[in-house]
Amino acid sequence: MKKISLILAFVLFTVIGASAQIEKPVTWSYAAKKISKTEAVVYLKANMEEGWHIYSQNLKPGGPNKTVFSFASSKDYSPVGKTTEPKATTYFDENFKMNVSYFGNQVVFQQKVKLNKATATVKGTVEFMVCNDKQCLPPDEVSFNIPVK
Template sequence: MSVMKKLVVVLLFFAAAVTKAQILEPVKWSTSVEKISKTEAYLVATATIDEGWHLYSQDVPEGGPVATTFTYDDSSKKFKLVEGTVEEDGHVVDDKIFEMKIKYFDTKAVFKQKIRLAPNQKFTIKGSVEFMVCDDSRCLPPTTEELQFEL
């Protein structure tokens, strides 16, 4: 292999390593289940958000960022969703990037989806969350994260 080819291979390898190291994941998701009664529970999705980043609400004005959106696989018919997913208060601010009032969360956000189910059921509910995060100068592309709730 010529010196020039070796140099190109080394540069491509270095570029790939640098690109991989720059992948940002400022939001980590965890799940839990809160029993309310024998036939009702909350599916709880908690976002832990890195300092300086913010996660947008489920309710975002048109022309704004991608809203946080939850979907649940209820094809098993073992449970029924009750109303929509609720979220904490968060912060309503004049967003510098989107130039509008937007609700977002920093450090932590908790979302709860109430469900009805038959008593003493043990199964897994799968779902996903699509979300977008920004800091004060940039936004990351919308991301979809798979979620799993153990009952």
């Protein structure tokens, strides 16, 4: 009887654990390209699973969480200007009663950096919110380290 109870408990916890897995519909990849001896561009690419999207950096307050890039302070490099993004898809969202801009499938953000030495590692975080037509997941934050050679 104890063996059966133990087996049933194990099966129950396995099923609960499998159903509680966290969805991660966005994957990030990074690259850098030197454009001169003292400047480079870092590329931050988000790939979304089909049906999912992340929001632009340029959203007004009162809507979904916008994408935010934060770069760590370093004596090796300094960001130049703001992180750029391609043209987003914009629509009026009935839930937020405002226009929202988003990217589906794939998007590449770019940040120019001034290099204070020949090589550097650009570090920071990206905070973003991902949604599909049925749900939004809580905002997520991902750290990045991008070598510039």
